[in-house]
Amino acid sequence: MPKDDYDTMVRKMIKGSDVVVEVLDARFPSLSRSGRYERMVQRDPTKRLLIVMNKVDLVPDHVVNKWKGIFGREGFKVIPTSARERLSTSVLRNTILSAVKDDMFYITACFIGLPNTGKSSLINILKGRSSAPVAPIPGFTKALQALRITTRLKIYDTPGVVSKRLTMAQQILLGIAKPEKLSDPVKGAWSLVQSIDEINPNAIKKAYEIEYESPPEFLEKFAEKRHKRKKGGDLDLDTAARVLLTEHNNKARIAVWEDPEDYLKKKKEKEENV
Template sequence: MHFQWYPGHMTKAKRMMQENIKLIDLVIELLDARIPLASRNPDIDQLAQNKARMIILNKADLAEDKWNAAWEEYFRDKGYEVVRINSRNAGKMKSVHSVIQAACKEKIERDRKRGILNRPVRAMVVGIPNVGKSTFINSLAGKACAKTGNKPGVTKGKQWIRLNKQVELLDTPGILWPKFEDQSVGQKLAFIGSIKDEIVNTEDLAAELIRFMNSAYKGVLEEKYQIEGAEDPYQLLEGIARSRNCLLKGQELDTGKAALLLLDDFRNGKLGRLTLEYPPEV
């Protein structure tokens, strides 16, 4: 399968981010804890040069805890402030506030020495589509400030959100990059829903997910859907269709519907805590 998705609004969004970066003290980059490297936009490093950096390993409740810890250590070793969260749990957001202050302590101290007191830290929140930026911001603010939705492309323009007297956030649209050098990156992004289902063959995508599950988490699908195991992923997809009563007229199996069901179950954590990639040193 070939994966590519870079619509015009992403070009505009990138330009907007470039124009606003001069106003920013801190870049907060949200990654999907299941695919921390694949969910990193390589353009962000160039955009965020000379800015304080913070990484949020989001949806950590959907990934294996031991690998969450390994990824946190990996990014800390590279000099980033790192926080693991499930953005739907507002109770864990207090640690994010304190890390924002820690990440910007040099800037705050510089301001103090220049007699600039009480100027809020300005942070830009960046990430790929559907990584959970708006939900993260709403949880951090304790109210619905940013539009949310479980599909890519919900946030279309920039939004400034004042968290408190100390912090202002700039929410930005999720953007990918023009070309995936490694198609496995595109595949992982499609798995988590960062590439629109409408532009990929979801049955083939589901088959690739089944291949991964058979390799890394053998038996999970069979137990979840109460089906017989199969080496052929399309045969297993038919088993899921049969088990979940996904049928067309004439009792023909609707494997297209079964594929979407499987992808949704994966994206929403109904298959358990799964990690799709591991730190390079491991």
Template sequence: MNINWFPGHMKKTRELLKSNLKLIDVVIELLDARIPMSSKNPEIDSILGDTPRVVVLNKSDLSNNRANNMWMQYFNSKGEDVILANSIKNKGIKEIIDLTNKKAFDKLERLKKRGVKNRAVRVMIVGIPNVGKSTLINGLAGKKSAKTGNRPGVTKGKQWIRLKGNIEMLDTPGILWPKFEDKKVALNLAFTGAIKDEILDIETLGLKLIERLLALSPESLINRYNIDVEEKTPLEIYDEIAIKRGCILKGNNIDYTRVSHIILDEFRRGKMGAITLELP
């Protein structure tokens, strides 16, 4: 699955990040806890430079607890402050606000000495599409401030949002990078919904997810679909899930498109359990 996708609005977002960074005190970098490295835009580090940063591993309820701890230790070892979050249930909101204010304290103190008092902490939130930015922003604001959706690309414009804790946030659309050189990274992004299903070979993607789950968490397939996976090929398991879910066309042919959507949707919503697709 060779993916080369760089919509125009993503190029504009990259330019927006660069042009507005001088206004920002702290950057909140939002990653998907199931794929922390794959969901980390490699361009972000060079764009942000030395700007203070808070790393948030969102959707931590969908990822494995042991893996969450491993990733936290990994980022801590790199000198990054990291918070586990579940934006849907507002988990981690207070910790993000507190750490953001802590990161901006020195700069605000310098501004006070120059006569600038009571200025709000200015933050920018960055992250790939469908990582949960809009939902997190609503939690940080304590109200429905940003457009939300379960499809990538819902947030398209630029907006400042007033948050709790005397914080102002510049929201930015999700940004991917021009080309995915690593096939595994591209698949991880596709599995978790960061790339729109409409531009993918959804049938192959469903089969690839079964292959990955067989290697990482075969019990997730066994428990969810009540099937035996031992000594079976991914395609045989694919067919068995389709039959179990009634994904059959005329002539007793398998409806691979339909069963692929079922498998991907149930993985993304955590119906198969808490699964992390990559480790440090």
């Protein structure tokens, strides 16, 4: 289905929901937000927006708390969760139920967000048994799914939509770019290494135990270490690049997360320039 159709589908779901739960990747909370959908919810006083920072198992607590404070000061209700470790999933359920007025018995909520942030995983936990298909592949949920969680609560799972505002380098960092869709996976892998080095210069070295001075040097050493060679014996950088990107998308092996201080600095600069 074309991207625009997913967007239309998500907009329709937001229109039909009382509570909209935006699921962010706790590693990249500001990058994975969708201002457009948030504004759509906020424009309608009958709707409530909740921000979930999922995958907190991949980020140190003090970083998660800082983000929670920042978004809280911006006026958002934030719930850090981990579907993997079943952290705060009942808090999430109770917050959804209490987000609407007491006299409203039936509640419809929808889960929105970029691909792969864990929307379906969270909904499955709320439901109590596997109902929404989960996969390590970004863009796995293809169609709408309505799930009755309790008598009062119905939740719609939506397919993740990639925001047009995200550059290809950002999509690669977020782990939502499919390696097979990249025209040049080697450049994609270099871009990943460069983006991560800019945020956390030791993360890749630590994850793969490879010393390097530049992204191309890293990829060559990575190809060697993984024995990725073509028939003639030359290094197969294309295959190595795909392996690296796939591991980043599926396994989150590299410990990397956005720096909240950096976000605050950039936000201040932007405000001063207005």
